[in-house]
Amino acid sequence: MTKITPQPGILDIAPYQGGQSHVAGVADVVKLSSNENPFGPSDKARAAFARTVHTLHRYPSTDHAALRAAIGEVHGLDPARVICGVGSDEIITFLCQAYAGPGDEVIHTQHGFAMYRISALAAGATPVEVPERDRVVDVDAILAATTPRTRLVFIANPANPTGTMIPAADAARLAEGLPPQALLVLDGAYAEYVEGFDGGAGLVEARQNVVMTRTFSKLYGLGGLRIGWGYGPAAVIDVLNRVRGPFNLSQTQLETAEAAVRDLDHAERCRSENARLRTWLADALNDLGVATDTPWANFVLARFADPAEADACDAFLKSQGLIVRKVAGYQLPDALRITVGDESSCRRVAHAIGRFREAAEQRKAAADGEPTG
């Protein structure tokens, strides 16, 4: 008998479930379950990716200087305080590894992104869940939940899977009210989808206790390549760089991301097309009697009458080759998260939900008409 056991907390981790991408027996599926950009990356990013085939025998840059410079230029940030990672997931991992351990608390919110809890547990820390108010992050509830053991507070703005946002003034109030040993992490995975929004960069600049994370997986259409970044106070970025592996990103990742962030036209096209279709989809669902909150990211959270209706609609959509995301694991059992795809996908999913609702109403009318007793 061995005594080989993992560190405390590891076995409490429920493995992350990615969005489904296949339906048995259906060939032509539309995947609207992982908030991917339906248009994919910019042609310039594709070309940069292809060029790196010539340098695959070389080790990559360890300091990511060229990518950090490009991010700094495009976003108006100090490149010395940018850190790049294998998706923003890796930045979240670094933050937990560096700032939270056994006995420490990591706050995430009721419907918050699963990786916060997973990374906190992986670091041996204690995740603390704080309620939201009608699917919106509740700053006062977070402040009330802080203790002398709180080390990290994670919120996404806009949030996933709700798609809701809190105003900049609320984020500032949260940062201001945290105890001195706690760091606020503003996850800006969807920041680019909000016109004119800096993702919290201004708050990072104004304070010493705020970090922002960003990603190339969503607006930039590079989810498959795994590149993200963080921005924070010099002292925090220095700490994170100490736990970062020197070759965490390949030259292919670095050069593709650099070309992607510099292609402002592609980013703007994706942003405006998403905004147009997101409004169209939410309106179409509302017309069908399916409730939504104002969506700020690249998905719409569709709320049904109850969990049974959400499950039945999910099953019907699957039968039509449309894969959306069930979010019962995020304490939203009566909802489905639908990524804003291209125009034809949006029309298909709205049309299918219309047919589902119609059939349900007919069944209900038939049941109501039946003699009882």
Ligand SMILES: *Cc1c(COP(=O)(O)O)cnc(C)c1O
């Ligand atoms: C998609 C997503 C990310 C991005 O993760 P990557 O590791 O950069 O692909 C981060 N946070 C939230 C809330 C997300 O939805």
